[in-house]
Amino acid sequence: xxxxxxxxxxxxxxxxxxxxxxxxxxxxxxxxxxxxxxxxxxxxxxxxxxxxxxxxxxxxxxxxxxxxxxxxxxxxxxxxxxxxxxxxxxxxxxxxxxxxxxxxxxxxxxxxxxxxxxxxxxxxxxxxxxxxxxxxxxxxxxxxxxxxxxxxxxxxxxxxxxxxxxxxxxxxxxxxxxxxxxxxxxxxxxxxxxxxxxxxxxxxxxxxxxxxxxxxxxxxxxxxxxxxxxxxxxxxxxxxxxxxxxxxxxxxxxxxxxxxxxxxxxxxxxxxxxxxxxxxxxxxxxxxxxxxxxxxxxxxxx
Amino acid sequence: xxxxxxxxxxxxxxxxxxxxxxxxxxxxxxxxxxxxxxxxxxxxxxxxxxxxxxxxxxxxxxxxxxxxxxxxxxxxxxxxxxxxxxxxxxxxxxxxxxxxxxxxxxxxxxxxxxxxxxxxxxxxxxxxxxxxxxxxxxxxxxxxxxxx
Numbered sequence: 001x002x003x004x005x006x007x008x009x010x011x012x013x014x015x016x017x018x019x020x021x022x023x024x025x026x027x028x029x030x031x032x033x034x035x036x037x038x039x040x041x042x043x044x045x046x047x048x049x050x051x052x053x054x055x056x057x058x059x060x061x062x063x064x065x066x067x068x069x070x071x072x073x074x075x076x077x078x079x080x081x082x083x084x085x086x087x088x089x090x091x092x093x094x095x096x097x098x099x100x101x102x103x104x105x106x107x108x109x110x111x112x113x114x115x116x117x118x119x120x121x122x123x124x125x126x127x128x129x130x131x132x133x134x135x136x137x138x139x140x141x142x143x144x145x146x147x148x149x150x151x152x153x154x155x156x157x158x159x160x161x162x163x164x165x166x167x168x169x170x171x172x173x174x175x176x177x178x179x180x181x182x183x184x185x186x187x188x189x190x191x192x193x194x195x196x197x198x199x200x201x202x203x204x205x206x207x208x209x210x211x212x213x214x215x216x217x218x219x220x221x222x223x224x225x226x227x228x229x230x231x232x233x234x235x236x237x238x239x240x241x242x243x244x245x246x247x248x249x250x251x252x253x254x255x256x257x258x259x260x261x262x263x264x265x266x267x268x269x270x271x272x273x274x275x276x277x278x279x280x281x282x283x284x285x286x287x288x289x290x291x292x293x294x295x296x297x298x299x300x301x302x
Numbered sequence: 303x304x305x306x307x308x309x310x311x312x313x314x315x316x317x318x319x320x321x322x323x324x325x326x327x328x329x330x331x332x333x334x335x336x337x338x339x340x341x342x343x344x345x346x347x348x349x350x351x352x353x354x355x356x357x358x359x360x361x362x363x364x365x366x367x368x369x370x371x372x373x374x375x376x377x378x379x380x381x382x383x384x385x386x387x388x389x390x391x392x393x394x395x396x397x398x399x400x401x402x403x404x405x406x407x408x409x410x411x412x413x414x415x416x417x418x419x420x421x422x423x424x425x426x427x428x429x430x431x432x433x434x435x436x437x438x439x440x441x442x443x444x445x446x447x448x449x450x
Contacts, residue, residue: 033376033425036440044425049390081416115413116424176427209427210359213367221430288379292389 034180034261036253038280039139040202040228042180043120043171045111046078049291054284056263058137059278065150066095070102070135077290082111085160092135098153103130103160105138109169124167124182134157137278139165141186142196142235143243145273162189176209178202178226202228204251224254229267231270245274260285311393315399342398344415348406353359357439359432372430376423385441395444407435 002035035042038056046052061067079082088105107126117140133156135149141196164187173178182200187193206228212219233239249267256262260283267278292300359365373385380391387393399407411431414422423431 035425042425045421047421048419081419081421111416114416116422128407206427210429211372211433213364213371215371221427269386273433278396 033255033283034224034253034263034284034286036204036224036226036251036263036265037180037202037228038249038251038263038265038282039137039230040180040182040200041109041119041122041124041167041169041171042173042178042202043111043122043169045081045084045109045122046076046286047288048078048081050078050286050288051249051290052076052284052286055283056136056282058135059276059279060123060135060137060149062094062149062275063146065152065268066097068092068094068135070137072136072138074284075299076253082114084109088138090130090134090136091196092133094135094155100131100153100157102134102136102157103128105130111205122171124165124184125166126167128161128163128165130161131157132245134159134161137275139184139186139198139200140230140232140245140247141165141198142194142232143182143238144198144232145243145245146269146275147273149275163187164189177205180300191284196235197233197239198231199233200228200230202226202251217256222255222257223252224255225250227251228265229270231274243273246270247274247278249278249280335404341392341415341418342396344418345398345402345406345410348409352409353403353406355403357364357404357408357432357435359429359436360404362433362436365433365436366440368430369433369435369440372426372434373437376426377434380420385438386444393444394438395441397443399438400441400443404432404435404439408432409439411435 035044040081052074054076055071056074057069057071059067059069070090072088072090074086074088076084076086076118086107086109088107090102090104092102093099105128107124110119110123110125112123132151133153145219150212166186167182167184169180169182171178173179180200180202184198184200186196186198188196192231204224207220207223208223209221211221216222227248227250229246232244233241234244245253245267247267248270249265251263251265254262263282263284265278265280265281267280269276321414357365373381374383377385380388381394382388382391385394387396393399408431411423411426411434414420416422426434
């Protein structure tokens, strides 16, 4: 029996109603001012006590096998103003093959400096337990290449990876432009597998910097556009760009005053090892006061 | 084996999330920051150069209205709909805020007070932060009894 059936299904059947009840109990939602990136991170964390629920999809072309649609849900919580923690649940459908649950990730981001500086560092730490059928391409590392994803789901889902991922998120916002650089290192917990490296860089800017006086959906300040680039840098046994894949992707986010954020990004593979085309989209909503709602549910002071 | 490891790790993750929730909830249980003068003392930490900056949108007739909109979107949840203060953040009608220079308010918005739970707001473009400053400076000061 698959692990999803043995643990996660009963877990969700018990816990999900409670989570939904807490979310439904929220009386307010904060207006989102979210970055448009799908892979790159800037240095801004979730507001303390806020929960952001996000859904993302990636459609990818695949040579030598069926194209795929991968998807993941994120539950991002601002524990403090300097710590954001997040859980991911991933899955994918490979056309003419099957749909599989591919694992979960637990991500943490820690702001290292109290105030804004010329460059703002955030330490990123993630534990991943994903099957080899995972295709969300949330990061590209080591010698990840397109052909890794050509294996049939029935076979690839049998292999499981337990990985630790570390990133240093360096980011700066100047005159409306955000520029972010994220070097990353990943270690599979199997000792025989070397450290793998990768990168993501991004730049983005709202379409206009001043806010209009009216509440509006289509005001240019609600749109943030930019571009991101990400790829692998080899591993400790074979560092460099050979046998690596790289992508360039314009990104756009639409921050609606009704507290929803929509994102879209067409991505293009930059070499023969890359998927030729990745189309990503996502929707998210931020719920402020989540911690206070939980506190009230548990009998805390109103 | 795999199922057991997944189960254990998910349990650890859930415990960690509840820990995070607990920390956050504990912060909300603290006494209202409106009575804590040290919150306002952060304004005094603004460097002289930042404090001396003028609001470039001071003469903009739409700045206060735009700032009010931004306040409702980003700040009211913690500071209260009327900026009167709440459980998580102090009143912005207090003398300490109203007597601060626009530059000091802009500096505080930009840098936040991370260890006290106020995030940095440099993700809002500079003109939007100045619009917020315009709105905050337009607020009428609270009666003394409301500040406590």
